[in-house]
Amino acid sequence: MSNTYQMNYRTPIAESWNHTPLPTFEAAEDVSSMLERLKAESNSLESYFTELESELKRVHLKRKVVGKKLGVLSELIKDVDALHAEPVTVAAGPQMEVMTAAAQRGSRKKQIFAVASIVLVALAVAFIALEKNGQISCVTCAPAKALGLM
Known part of the structure; x- marks a missing residue:
């Protein structure tokens, strides 16, 4: 069986395609200024991420403290309920x-x-x-x- 559809990647499919590279309109100065802006944004995002991470740790710690306080309060409530449930012996x-x-x-x-x-x-x-x-x-x-x- 012969393969009639053979692809040649070196030749263009259509003759009207332009093989010359497109001229770049951006100068090296524009590229360097964009790179500096990207670095500044990266640093800003990194500091924002650090702040969010510290806030998350603080909230997590507060959640643990509140959880412990709720546990102590629930134990106290159970003790009070148990005292109310005990009959008074004379x-x-x-x-x-x-x-x-x-x-x-x-x-x-x-x-x-x-x-x-x-x-x-x-x-x-x-x-x-x-x-x-x-x-x-x-x-x-x-x-x-x-x-x-x-």
């Missing part, structure tokens, strides 16, 4: 009565101490105000005044 007997009485005595002592502290502060403020107005003179306070305490 211990009966003389031991519970003794603990309740001690708690009442302790809270009563705290209340008395708080009221006494408020009364003492009020008296001190009233005494200082009366002394400043000159309505009372403190003869026994002379040593304290000498020391600069009053």
Whole structure:
């Protein structure tokens, strides 16, 4: 079998084709200025890429921190839900009565101490105000005044 369609790459298909190279309109200066612009754009893109990469790392780190915080909060929520779900057990007997009485005595002592502290502060403020107005003179306070305490 003979191949009737043989391609010859050296001869043009159409005779009207121009085999002379096209004249280049760009001068060497234009090419060098375009090359400089491309280098500048390349540097700009490289710095932009570096900024994007650092921003991505920062966002990734923030995402990890937020994820850990959410994990801790979910554990706290689970603990609170577990505490709410537990039934309150009341211990009966003389031991519970003794603990309740001690708690009442302790809270009563705290209340008395708080009221006494408020009364003492009020008296001190009233005494200082009366002394400043000159309505009372403190003869026994002379040593304290000498020391600069009053």
